[in-house]
Amino acid sequence: MSKEKSSYPVSKRGPEDHDVRDQILSAATEHFSRYGYEKTTVSDLAKSIGFSKAYIYKFFESKQAIGEMICANCLREIEDEVNTAIKEAEYPAEKLRVLFKAIVEASLRLFSQERKLYEIAASAASEKWDATLAYEKRILKMLQNIIQEGRQIGDFERKTPIDEAVKAIYLVMRPYLHPLLLQHSISYNTDAPVLLSSLVLRSLSP
Incomplete structure (x- = not known):
């Protein structure tokens, strides 16, 4: 972390x-x-x-204050899991693939195993609680760090403004990050990390 x-x-x-x-x-x-x-x-x-x-x-x-702390704890666990996975990857392209895989797996696990707690995440997302906004910013920061590293060593293109590239990649990942969208994407959970990360990496090629 x-x-x-x-x-x-x-x-x-x-x-x-x-x-x-x-x-x-x-x-x-x-x-x-x-x-x-x-x-x-x-x-x-x-x-x-x-x-x-x-x-x-x-x-x-309030009840929301309690829910927000629980939501923050769940998101922190996902974030810790993702950070641990990224640290084990050596190259930026590999880190991006790992990021996609870890996020999708962790989000789907919350959806499938903790359905009642998932209701809190859904409320947090729809009402834009601080916990979810903070989580979004930290995921964007992860993406930015990976892209910057890739550009520094020549693995990724440099023409696209980095904030634009980061936002575009985040939008590709968003169906597996946003609880209200995740339920409609769950049927693609097996192939999604590989297909989406491969598509993004092709777009980042110099």
């Missing part, structure tokens, strides 16, 4: 009691996994945890 300051949301509300905050998040994650995010109220959550609703509000200002 990069050492730059994280842009993921951190709850500033309430006492500096991280153990209690983590306990609420852990219980909320389990509850949302079982019953779904949309159907759960803060009162439901308080009852399942054994805390009062007022006590939960000391740490989180």
